[in-house]
Amino acid sequence: MELTTPYAAIRWLEAAIGVSLLIQTFEFLRIPQATAVTGVWSWPVQRADLAHAQRWLRSVFDVLFDARVHHAHLLLRVVAAASLLLGGSALSIGFLFVGTVVILIRWRGAFNGGSDFMTIVVLSGLLIAHLAAGVIEPNLAWRAGLWYVCIHAVTSYFISGAIKLCSPNWRSGHALTTFLDGGLYGPLPVGSLLRRPRVAQLCAWAFILWECCFPLALVGPDWAIMWCAVAAIFHLLVFRFFGLNRFFWAWVASFPAIIHCAGQW
Amino acid sequence: MIQVSSAQVLMYPNHTLTLLLIGTYFALLLIGMVRRGREISGPWLFLLRSFFPNWRFYHDIGYQPRLYWRYADDDAQWSDWTLCMPRAAFRPRDLFHNADNNLALARQNLVDHLSADVQGLPDDGDARTLVTYRLVDRLVREQLQSRSLSVARYQFQVRLLPATQAPDDAVNLLTSPELPWS
Numbered sequence: 001m002e003l004t005t006p007y008a009a010i011r012w013l014e015a016a017i018g019v020s021l022l023i024q025t026f027e028f029l030r031i032p033q034a035t036a037v038t039g040v041w042s043w044p045v046q047r048a049d050l051a052h053a054q055r056w057l058r059s060v061f062d063v064l065f066d067a068r069v070h071h072a073h074l075l076l077r078v079v080a081a082a083s084l085l086l087g088g089s090a091l092s093i094g095f096l097f098v099g100t101v102v103i104l105i106r107w108r109g110a111f112n113g114g115s116d117f118m119t120i121v122v123l124s125g126l127l128i129a130h131l132a133a134g135v136i137e138p139n140l141a142w143r144a145g146l147w148y149v150c151i152h153a154v155t156s157y158f159i160s161g162a163i164k165l166c167s168p169n170w171r172s173g174h175a176l177t178t179f180l181d182g183g184l185y186g187p188l189p190v191g192s193l194l195r196r197p198r199v200a201q202l203c204a205w206a207f208i209l210w211e212c213c214f215p216l217a218l219v220g221p222d223w224a225i226m227w228c229a230v231a232a233i234f235h236l237l238v239f240r241f242f243g244l245n246r247f248f249w250a251w252v253a254s255f256p257a258i259i260h261c262a263g264q265w
Numbered sequence: 266m267i268q269v270s271s272a273q274v275l276m277y278p279n280h281t282l283t284l285l286l287i288g289t290y291f292a293l294l295l296i297g298m299v300r301r302g303r304e305i306s307g308p309w310l311f312l313l314r315s316f317f318p319n320w321r322f323y324h325d326i327g328y329q330p331r332l333y334w335r336y337a338d339d340d341a342q343w344s345d346w347t348l349c350m351p352r353a354a355f356r357p358r359d360l361f362h363n364a365d366n367n368l369a370l371a372r373q374n375l376v377d378h379l380s381a382d383v384q385g386l387p388d389d390g391d392a393r394t395l396v397t398y399r400l401v402d403r404l405v406r407e408q409l410q411s412r413s414l415s416v417a418r419y420q421f422q423v424r425l426l427p428a429t430q431a432p433d434d435a436v437n438l439l440t441s442p443e444l445p446w447s
Contacts, residue, residue: 023361030364040372040403048396052308101313108378108396109312111371116315155294156318162298167325178326178428184366185355215291236360243353243370245363 003221006142009260010129011087013149016256017122018084020249021096024119025077027246028103035106036067049108065106073099090130097123115246118153122253125149143264149257154214157231161211170208173201184243207234217262224262228255328425328436330380334405336419337443346422349376349408375400380423383439392439402441409446416446 003009035041043065050058063069077099080092100119103111110116129145169175177200181187193199210230217227232255235248310317332349351369359366379397392398405421420443425436 026362027364027367030362031368034368034371040375040400040407042403045399045403046396049308049312104315105312107371108375109314110374112367113374114319117318120315151290152318158291159294159298159318162295166298169326175326182329182428184351184353184370186352215287218287239360240355243355243359243363243366245360246367248360
């Protein structure tokens with residue numbers, strides 16, 4: 001995996017977020033009934049969220065969230081996301097960035113929580129890289145975009161671990177069992193190993209320590225690869241218990257930035 | 266942590282500065298966690314919240330908002346309360362396409378938001394004016410419709426279920442009026 005040059009890392013970043021966006025968009029195309037006029041997220045009802053906005057802006061969203069326009073937008077998004085596998089441009093990244101914001105507003109700010117945040121982060125990093133490359137030396141612009149993504153991703157793991165470390169329920173392992181019971185694929189079977197307090201505590205501490213130590217991934221590329229490999233397993237486990245498949249793809253999309261930046265010492 | 270000798274500091278001043286900046290950044294994050302300031306909120310900030318990091322994924326256990334519904338048939342016989350909670354059977358292929366389950370999780374998020382909105386209402390506030398209330402009402406109707414029930418009236422509740430105590434200790438946060446089906 002060639003990630004030593006900023007250009008190569010940007011290309012990997014584009015391919016990874018392209019896959020993530022394709023998966024997200026095909027899922028949106030599968031659930032048009034939810035945002036239909038007769039659906040739960042009916043726009044005529046939901047537009048009251050924008051009661052504070054100017055009339056022209058509400059009219060813009062009325063057009064964008066018309067069922068046919070929204071469907072056409074999603075189809076265009078498939079094309080733009082697929083084009084990232086071949087290489088992105090300021091135009092394609094810009095379209096995907098703005099489109100992501102529009103879709104998130106359609107879902108009242110978030111559809112899938114943290115994965116939406118990381119998608120925005122990676123697209124922002126790519127947008128910074130492509131826009132700045134037209135103004136400053138391209139290598140510097142790409143590095144700026146990569147560091148933007150890297151710092152956000154590393155911070156996410158670090159803070160998430162630190163918050164768990166401050167919680168007595170996490171330190172005892174009790175929170176882990178409780179969340180797993182409430183997960184999409186829960187509750188845990190009666191005889192599950194994770195119901196044993198000692199095992200739950202051990203697993204909880206393993207996650208806490210790994211997350212808190214995530215900044216160490218920046219020591220060097222080998223460390224980064226190791227930390228990212230564990231992160232991939234961690235996100236697969238999150239998918240296994242909570243069904244959060246988008247988290248896996250959104251976070252994996254940030255790994256090229258982490259591995260590249262770790263090699264910059 | 267990374268050891269840097271004085272000779273290296275002299276040879277690679279940029280590296281030392283970067284290390285210092287990264288170290289300062291994580292130190293400031295820790296200080297920010299300990300000393301949390303006031304929270305900023307607003308309608309646009311809510312709609313654009315995905316721009317702002319929320320690192321509190323599964324940060325601690327507490328009361329969990331859950332939606333319950335019941336219905337009455339033409340004879341005015343009310344059913345028991347039914348819990349509406351996302352549950353599914355695990356399928357490995359969902360890693361690549363998980364539309365229905367993600368939608369189920371979005372429904373639960375909607376209930377979470379209604380719970381937060383109701384708790385943020387002033388004392389004389391009316392939950393029925395909330396967008397989330399109206400969307401959850403539609404969610405309940407969708408649930409009833411999908412079961413092909415003979416419904417004359419329906420009603421829903423949002424209860425806060427304690428994670429660590431018995432479900433009997435649930436707090437009833439909101440009960441809708443009895444609503445006509447048509």
